[in-house]
Amino acid sequence: MDRTDVRPLTTAAADRLDRLFRLYSSRVLAYAATRAKRPADADDIAGLAWVKAATTVNRLQGPDDAALPWLMCITFRAAATYYAPKRASEQPQDWTDVPASWDLPTAPPADADELAFAVLTPRQATVWRLKAQGLSDRRIALRLGRSEKAIWKRKHAGARRLRSSYGAVA
DSSP states (O other): OOOOOOOOOHHHHHHHHHHHHHHHHHHHHHHHHOOOOSSHHHHHHHHHHHHHHHHGGGGSSSSSOOHHHHHHHHHHHHHHHHSOOOOGGSSSOOSSSOOOOOOOOOOOOOHHHHHHHTTOOHHHHHHHHHHHHHHOHHHHHHHHEEEEHHHHHHHHHHHHHHHHHHHHOO
């Protein structure tokens, strides 16, 4: 949350938030428990939801007894935010076996398998080399700092290129 978005609560907004908390705190916590992967996370998710509710209570229209869907939506998004991947600097850095680089050596290939990799783009070849080591798409994405979908696309585009190159050779 950006500090420029935080505005002090007016007295009326603080009173309304207090009323909402008294009405719905147990239901928000119960819903957070259904969205949590671990029971201990439910309190944190509910807390995030109430912080977000405090920052947006000024925009809530309608009576307090109709605010439950709004709070459930906020709780749902708080759970998604709570479990969202963290910054790359916070990801585990145990990738010592192969450098995570898109740059590949430009030496001429030595055998047929290397000739096959020569038809791939450097990014496709990197993905396939990591895949050959047994890494999942998710692990490759973490290692290369890309999304799983980008890795999936590179993998499948590379497979198409490999199939077409073997079809031309055979």
